[in-house]
Amino acid sequence: MDIIVCIKQVPDVPNIRLDEHRMTIIREGVEGIINPLDCVALEAAVNLRERQGGRITVLSMGPPQSEEALREALAFGADQAILLTDPAFAGADTLATSHVLATAISMLKPFPDLVICGRQTIDSDTGHVGPQIAEELDLPQVCGVNEIHPQGDSLVVKRLYDGFQDTFRVNTPALLTVSQDLSSPHHIPLGDLERAFSDREIIRWAIKDLNLKPEEVGLGGSATRVWKLRKAASKRRxxxxxxxxxxxxxxxxxxxxxxxxxxxxxxxx
Amino acid sequence: MYLEPSMKQMVIRRTVRKFAEERLSPVAVEMDATGTFPSEIIREMAKLQYFGLEIPAHYGGAGLDAVSYAIVIEEISRSCAAVGLCICVHNSVSANPIYEFGTEGQRKTFLVPMAEGQAIGTFCLTEPNAGSDVSSLGTIAIRDGNGYVLNGNKVFVTNGGMSSVNLIFAVTNTTGKQKRYSVFIVESERKGLEKGPNEELMGMRGNPVCPIALNDCHVPVENRLGGEGQGLKIALSSLVDGRIGIASQALGIAQASLDVSLEYAKERYQFGKPLSEFGAIQNYLVNLVTRVEGARLLTYRSAYLKDQGLAHTKEAAMAKLYASEVAVDVTRVGLQIHGGYGYTKAYPIERYYRDAKACEIYEGTSEIQRLVIARSLGYG
Structure with a gap:
């Protein structure tokens, strides 16, 4: 089973600071981590590979320093890592991000059997990216799954929703976004980290490698703009x-x- | 000059901290209270390659650099100093010397199981009448055919209660003015090696520290590490790198104390405001933070010099001396900030205080570190 896991490097939440003027999160000087739900997605992929065989490719769009997250994902068990990085990608909203990720996935040979994403990220919390990739690639999708069972060419997946447990049979190729309940990410052996940072390669694709136009990506390709960003006052009493x-x-x-x-x-x- | 950890080292810190907070912090109190070391922790850490930190992958190790090693020990010790001590001693003065001075056969027989965490190692130099003063060593190894017969007593053996492989330092000449020392790899099950009961320690209580007696213990010549008479060289070389480990351990304890003290100062209200708003407490905390950062720089620098293949005897001694004294100070002042609560077992700071003290004593007391530094200045 060929699996793609989309990950995002996010600022470690307790240290998040906002630039209210530029309306962005301040990333300088803040440690970046793999979005926690993306680690659950990686764990799911590793478990599926153990049962079904196959290959895991981890994919991320981000600035050059996202390499750190991809190397950590390699240590976690991914077979290959692709970083989609280009100054033109900066300022992307979820639609432009999904477009770049979907374009990269569509270029992979063979086309993957399964794309797994975390349900949402801790820095923006939209939950858009997974579904938008699925729409662009015309893949069946189930969001927030907490169980995955391969059955022949399809998957039986479950999710908890509004107090009910839904069960779906999904034909592959498909896209799933995963919830925290699916699994606990394993601890990484130190030797795997050493190798991921010293011996492994990161494939880098820029805008030209994806045959995309500047107006399709980054700010130009975004359908939304942040109008105002301010830190909410805590209402906990x-x-x-x-x-x-x-x-x-x-x-x-x-x-x-x-x-x-x-x-x-x-x-x- | 670039003084920041690399991308890899930052991820290693995060990875180890996550493991330590999830798996070690919850057992640290019980380990301290009961003086036990849970075997499932060893199995778990073995799978994650904590027992062969700097040993190359083809011998079953993680193949880390020395700065990463220091970060690992620091983070483990931040959650549980007794486990930090186990990992530190096993790696720096037991597995590493076998890798560095061992034959290929010794590496295969002893190092691989050690790096895989199947065999825990010790470093047995200290005796009832010889600690800092190595020249008083009384354990004797007499050549006997194709081997040696060892007799003597070792004390305060860290990891002793759970070890399988022990590096025993012994005198191999009974005549001549100058004593010649050699090192022997002695398996715990070997006839003639007997372990005493674990010591009741003030701190680091989770680590099974015990005496080891050697009574007519026959050891084959192939268990001798390095040449006959090379023992002192192996001991001193191992201790130099061991000091980086103890400095890292002290740093981890100091950081843990700092973390809880900073938190406590924010939470504890007196006279209508948190302790952190009192100038006296701020001064304490500022001094502690600054000193911990200084200890960190010294420790990482000594590890960095080792990675570069440069001399680091003086720097490792400085790091060990400074970091261990900082750890004792940070835990002492941290306890003071906690006031009466700090003096109870309801808060971890009293454990940190007891744990920190050991760092000033083992693998060369602070007085010995000062001697090493003084010699590097041309004194003595």
Missing amino acids: GEIVTGSTQSLVEHVIRKLEALSILDEESGNG
């Missing part, structure tokens, strides 16, 4: 309650029940 231990426990239970966090009848969450 604490409540100080005093009383005996018994009354405090009862108070907390009532609060949790009111929030439907605790089930009133069973007493279980």
Whole structure:
């Protein structure tokens, strides 16, 4: 099974800072990590390869320093890494990003059996990119899956949605976006990291390699513009309650029940 | 001059920190309380290649550079110093000397299982009457046919309680004015090697530190590491690199203390404001942060010099001396910032304080490090 995993290097969330004037996230001096749900996607790909055989290609559009995320993905178990990088790609919204990624995927020979993405990223949280790639490549898609079971030429996938579990049979090639519940990414052996950074190659494709025009990518290819960006004021307020231990426990239970966090009848969450 | 870790080293730090926070931080308290080292941690870390950090891949290791090695030890020690100590000693003064001075046969027989984490290693130099003073070593190895017979007592053997491979330093000449030392790789199951009960330690309690006695222990000549009489050279060379490891360990403990102290100072309110807004506490914290950063630079620099193949005896001694003293200071002042709560086991700072103290003592006390540095200045 040939699998593509799309990943994005994102700023480590606790350290995110905003440039409200330029309306962008400040990336300088902030450590970049692989978007956590993309690690879940990678783990899913590694598990599928273990069962089905095949090859994992990891794909990312980003500035040259995204190489770090791709090398980490190689250490994680990917067989090949492609970095889509060009100054022309800068300023892309999710549509322009999806277009570049979809174009790169369409150029791969053979065409992959499966494309896996994280459901959303922690830096923009749109959840657009996976579905937009699927639309552009005319692939069946299921978003937010938490189980993947290969069956012949198709996949049986499940997802939790609004308190229901949906089960789908999807013919391949297909695109899935994955949720956190799918799996816990494994820890990377140190020797694999060493090799990923010293011996492995990163394939780099720029705009000309993808035969794209400047107006199709970056700001020019974007359908949306950020109008305003500001840091939201935290609305979380604490409540100080005093009383005996018994009354405090009862108070907390009532609060949790009111929030439907605790089930009133069973007493279980 | 570029003083930042490389892309690879940053990812290694993140990877190790994630593992350590998920797997080691939760067991650190219990390891300290019970004085036990969970075997599943060894198995897990073995799979992730923590037992052959600088050993090349074809001997089963991870093949890391020395700066990456320092970062790994720092991050492990930040979560659990007792595990950091295990990894540090196993790698720097047990596996590395076998790689550096061992024959191909010794590498295959001993190093590969060590790098794969199947065999834990020790470094047995210290004796009841010989520690800093190596010339007082009393363990004797007498040539006997195609081997040696070892007799003597080793104490404070880090990893001793769970080791399979032990580097035993012994005197190999009984005549002549000048003692000649040799090193022997002695398997734990070898007849004549007996381990005593684990020590009740002040800190680093999760590590099974114990005495090892050698009573007419027959060791074949092929277990001698290096030539006869090369023991001192092997010991000193191993200890130079061991110091980078202990400096890294001290750095990890210091960073852990700093992290919890900075957090506590923000959370703890007195007189209507957080401790962090009091000038006295800010001064403490600023001094600690600055000193930890200084220790980090010294430590990484000594590792960098090793990577470049340059002399680093003085620099490793400086890093070990400074980082271990910083660790003791940071934990002491950090505990002071925590006040009464810091003196309880409800907070980790008291454990860090006890753990840090060991760094000033083992693999060359602070006094010995000062001696090494003084000699590099032409004194003594």
